[in-house]
Amino acid sequence: MYQRIFVPVDESKTSNVALQEAIRFAQDQHAIIRLVHVVDLAQFFWGGAEFIDTSELQQNLITAGQKVLAEAEEKVKAAAITVDSQLHQTYGERIARVISDDAKAWNADIVVMGTHGKRGFDHLLLGSVAEGVMRMATTPLLMIRAN
DSSP, rough: OOEEEHHHHHHHHHHHHHHHHHHHHHHHTTTTEEEEEEEEEGGOOTTOOTTTTOHHHHHHHHHHHHHHHHHHHHHHTTTOEEEEEEEESSSSOHHHHHHHHHHHTTTOOOOEEOOOOOOOOOOOOOOHHHHHHHHHOOSOOOEEEOO
């Protein structure tokens, strides 16, 4: 039985579809859900660029991440499921590693996450957090692809 369902969330349609599936799964299993969002602050950190203040840009990323988590939390609570959430901040660490490590530390029974299913050149350019989690995870995964 799956009692601890771990769900990485972002603003994508795929993430929303995965969250809805996780909610249905949690209702069926009488489970709790942990929502996670990872903010990579390194995208606005330029070492040595003393004339650029990136703190406001970084704070905007954190605020946006908190909003993503709050909206997802509302959906889970509306379904009468116990939920907790975690915003992770990283400076260039692989997002898939952060997700995998947190799922393991939280003792997740399963990770439910969206995948965009990109292939070819798009996949080469953008990579895939879902694929990275799949390669690193030590817990079962349920990958959801939106139509």
